[in-house]
Amino acid sequence: MTAYNPPTALSSEILDRADVRTAIAAHDFGTVFRIARSEAGISYSRIAAECDIKPERVGSLARGEGSVTTFDKIVKIADALRIPGHMLGLTRREWEEAEGSPRSTALLTATLPSHDPVADDLWVTPPGGDLVDPEFTAALIESQLPQHYKSANYFGARQPLTTVIHHTKTIGRLLEDANGSTRCELLRIGNRTAEFLGWLYQDLGDFRAAGYWSDRSMEWAQEAADDHMQSYVLFRKSHQAASQVNAERTIGLARAAQRVPNLTPTISALAAQQEAAGYALQRNPRAALAKFDEARELASQPRTNDSASTLDTSYCTPAYIELQRANCWIDLGDPLRAVQLFEDEIAVLPQIYRNDRGVYLARLARAYSKAGEPEQGSEAATKALAIAAQTGSARTLGELAAVSRAVESRRSVPAVATFIERFRIVRDRFAA
Numbered sequence: 001m002t003a004y005n006p007p008t009a010l011s012s013e014i015l016d017r018a019d020v021r022t023a024i025a026a027h028d029f030g031t032v033f034r035i036a037r038s039e040a041g042i043s044y045s046r047i048a049a050e051c052d053i054k055p056e057r058v059g060s061l062a063r064g065e066g067s068v069t070t071f072d073k074i075v076k077i078a079d080a081l082r083i084p085g086h087m088l089g090l091t092r093r094e095w096e097e098a099e100g101s102p103r104s105t106a107l108l109t110a111t112l113p114s115h116d117p118v119a120d121d122l123w124v125t126p127p128g129g130d131l132v133d134p135e136f137t138a139a140l141i142e143s144q145l146p147q148h149y150k151s152a153n154y155f156g157a158r159q160p161l162t163t164v165i166h167h168t169k170t171i172g173r174l175l176e177d178a179n180g181s182t183r184c185e186l187l188r189i190g191n192r193t194a195e196f197l198g199w200l201y202q203d204l205g206d207f208r209a210a211g212y213w214s215d216r217s218m219e220w221a222q223e224a225a226d227d228h229m230q231s232y233v234l235f236r237k238s239h240q241a242a243s244q245v246n247a248e249r250t251i252g253l254a255r256a257a258q259r260v261p262n263l264t265p266t267i268s269a270l271a272a273q274q275e276a277a278g279y280a281l282q283r284n285p286r287a288a289l290a291k292f293d294e295a296r297e298l299a300s301q302p303r304t305n306d307s308a309s310t311l312d313t314s315y316c317t318p319a320y321i322e323l324q325r326a327n328c329w330i331d332l333g334d335p336l337r338a339v340q341l342f343e344d345e346i347a348v349l350p351q352i353y354r355n356d357r358g359v360y361l362a363r364l365a366r367a368y369s370k371a372g373e374p375e376q377g378s379e380a381a382t383k384a385l386a387i388a389a390q391t392g393s394a395r396t397l398g399e400l401a402a403v404s405r406a407v408e409s410r411r412s413v414p415a416v417a418t419f420i421e422r423f424r425i426v427r428d429r430f431a432a
Contacts, residue, residue, distance in 0.1 A: 004095075008042050008050040009082035024087050027208055029068050029077055030061035036081065037062070050080035067208050071215040092176065134174045134182050141167045142189045148196065149312040154354045156391025157203040164200060168193040168213070175220075187224035191217045192311065195233055202240055203355070205394025210240055231260035231267050232311055238274040242281065243395070250278035266313045269298035273324050280328035288328055296321045315353065319345050327363050335370035342367060355396075358387030362399035369406040378407055378419040385419065389426045397427060 014020055014035065023031035036042040044062065048055040053073070060066055068074060078088050085093045144167070148160040171190035178186050198213035214237050221229035234257035241249035254275035258268060276291035299318050326341035342364040349357055361384035368377030381403045388396040404423050410416045 006050050006080050006082065008036065008047050008080045010036060010040060014039055015083065015087075021087070024083060027068065027074065027088070027212060030064055030066075032077075032081065032083075033058055034062040047080070051077050071212075071219060074212075134178055134186060137170065137174065138186050138189045141171065141193060145192065145196070145312075150352060152196075152200060152203070152355065153315075153352050156355050156393055157200040158392050161197075161200050161204075164193060164197050168197050168216075172216075184224060187220045188226060188229075191220035191224060191226060191229050191233075194220060195229070195236060196312070198236060202236075202243065203393050203395055205398070207240060207244060211237070214240070227260050228263065228267060228311070231257045231263055231271065232313075234260075235267065235271045235274055238271070238278070242274065242277045245281060247278050247281035250281060251275055254278060264303075264313075265298045265301040266303065266316050267311075269295045269321065270313065270316050272298060273321050277324060277328055280331045283332065285332045288332065289325075292321060292325045292328070295324075315356070319348065323349075323360055326367070330363070330367050330370055335367040338367040339364065339371060339373075354387060355391045355393055358384045358391060358393055358396040359399065361387070362396045362403065365403045366399055366406070369403050374407040374410040375413050375415045377403060378413070378415040382415070382419045382422065385422055385426055389429075392430060397430065401427070 010020075010032075015024075017035075020032065020035055023029075023035070033044065033047055036047065037044060044058045045055050047053070048058045051058070051073075053076075057066075061068070068077065074088060077083070078085060079093060079095065082095065084096060144163075148164055151160045168190065171186055171193060175183065175186050175190065194213045194217035198210045198217060201207075201213065202210035214233055218230060218233045221233060234253050238250050238253035238257065241253060254271050254277075257271035258275070263271075272291050273295035276288045276295060279285075279288035279291060296318050299316050299321050322341055323345050326338045326345065329335065329338035329341065342360060346357065346360050346364065349360070361380050365377040365379075365381035365384060368374070368380060381400055384396055385400060387393075388400065400423055404420055407413075407416045408420065411420060
């Protein structure tokens, strides 16, 4: 029986093109669709039918509007366009086996920032090559995670990014052939590295890659029946939604995270404060403050060694909850209260959280500017900028962009002029 070959299948010549490979690696399916129509004569309506996407959605993607981040839709596009699994960070597809295409030795790929290229042949076991012990490899990767957490907390996401990409793709490659208890262990460690990778991309402002790796972490956590990790990933996705100012999605995902049974107080606290952040975006102070109080009480409970202890939740303290509450006071229209909370909590923030310190100083600056204090705001913003210039945190730079716009009319104030000039230099450097 002849295997089905969809009419939207891309030829090897097109798949080998540098621009197509770049678009696929970045999950820029709009560009892929556009090239498929112009170079292969495949209509958008045919692509829509094979990928189970509305025709108007295919057209908008081709125009550069929106993106595809959900795992199931990425799989459908891969199968419809016959994009080999390894090019999209997927396992080898069934149709690849049926067509007898050679097994790729490349690592799983995902969206990589252009300034952080990672060769796909960093870890390859060719036929007849040295055998790799999956359990040893997984244990080694897990042992390095705490140091990567510290590195990201202090130096920023760029510092550990390349290594964590490599580790996560290594786990994905090992999972292709793993079974039994070895597979369970790989899934457990893999869901943590994938979640952390999603967070690194979020800090760098790449929400497409952040969402992709969060989805991959969720898939692995579900297969491993890791309830705590599933809840934590839902919290992380809620955090991503809040960063994109989507209140309803923020609240919905945070509530879903809290529905997971037998959670630790720390994970419950993180999910509760994220729900509070969603209410603040809705300008609902009563619901927001009630949830922040609940989160603070949960974060104050003693920590115990439990099945979630390998997660990096050490940052979730009562002080962390108050810093999130302070940020929400800006949205709730009381910037002076936000200023007081930020000043109090930033003063005692442990040194290891230097990357977050930059974020909080930038939010303090935004609170000052909202309160009509541009000079104090610019002074705090300049301190935040000094950290962001080293960490490259898009979170911090995004907050500082808002401050720059808010104080632009007060450039006659020396502190304001100094901040705006330095901010534009740093912003342009990272944009380049």
